[in-house]
Amino acid sequence: MAASDVEVSSSLDQEEDPLTELPDEDLYNLVQETIHANEVLRNETSMFEKFLKRVDPKDIGIQPAAPSVVQQTIETSHRGLKKRSRSRGPSLDRHLKLTAEQKCDIAQRELEELRDDIQKLKDESEKILDNYKAIMEEAEIRNAEMKKASYEFERDIMKGAVNQRTNKVIAERVTRYFEDKLRSRDTLIEKLRLKNSTLKVQKRKLHMQLKQKEEMGEVLHEVDFNQLKIENQQYLEKIDEKNQDLLRLKLMTTNVQQILNTYKKKLHTLTMESDQLKTEITQRNDLLCRIETENQMVDKDRKAADKLNTRLKQQLADYKVPEVMEYVEERAKLYELNKVVKMWERKVEIARMALQTNKKTWNKLRIAATDDDQTNWMVAQEIA
Secondary structure, rough: OOHHHHHHHHHHHHHHHHHHHHOHHHHHHHHHHHHHHHHHHHHHHHHHHHHHHHHHHOOOOOOHHHHHHHHHHHHHHHHOOOOHHHHHHHHHHHHHHHHHHHHHHHHHHHHHHHHHHHHHHHHHHHHHHHHHHHHHHHHHHHHHHHHHHHHHHHHHHHHEEOOOOOOOOOOHHHHHHHHHHHHHHHHHHHHHHHHHHHHHHHHHHHHHHHHHHHHHHHOOOHHHHHHHHHHHHHHHHHHHHHHHHHHHHHHHHHHHHHHHHHHHHHHHHHHHHHHHHHHHHHHHHHHHHHHHHHHHHHHHHHHHHHHHHHHHHHHHHOOOOHHHHHHHHHHHHHHHHHHHHHHHHHHHHHHHHHHHHHHHHHHHHHHHHHHHHHHHHHHHHHHO
């Protein structure tokens, strides 16, 4: 009996179910619409749960059990293919679903809350980004200072403090360099300390002024704070621009100093080359003067040689060969003359020898006569 009742009820459900008469395409579209509706309901439920976690349900006039009932409604909608379930679903939906006004209110509040969260995240991100920018700027400034210090150390110590004789760095100059650096660093620390003290005094004064204004009722409004924030941001941007300009000028100064040192080295090299060229030019001028003098002397010698050559050529042209007999006679005369010359040379030699002998004899006689005169003079003096 029970089995027959079940069969009768199932047959009645099949006859009453309209889905059996729909084609496959309509069934597919119906399933897609149901999935989309379930997704919308799931999103609404999630948003409503988040809203209930932050807001008391009594404030909006909704019972706390609504989420579970809504979930039950969603589950019943999944099983809503049967006719009996669909017949009970609308009555539950009419009593448990939110109105459009309530949904809009919840969505508006969630949207505002989401905007607040986004603004908070944006503010925190800006703070973190500002911190990172400040760290990067500090690192860049520090890097530029390190490059400048490295360049100055290499210029003043590694190249400028090297002994030319030993090729070693002079220790006194290294010590003096580091002492100067430490002295400049101490000066900078003292300046920063004074600046910090000044800023602390200004901060204390501003706190006192703010406290006085609060006591007098002159409290700043949010608009004033926003205006101050905007002005502060503008001044910070200007300070960043000035820092960038200062860093760029420092780098430009370093580059100009490097270029200046390069040109100084080139100028020194060119000056040395100029001195060498001047010395070489002076030597070449002296050599040129000597060559010109020698050239003049050679020219004179050449002219004299030309004259001699011309005269010899003229003599050679005017020369006539004598006859043979004349040549023989001239040779005989030359022979006789040579004999006469030799004879006279012997006579002259004999006469020279006789002259020397006579000179010696004369000198002896003169000496003897001189001695006799002296003796006679002495005798005469004695007699007198």
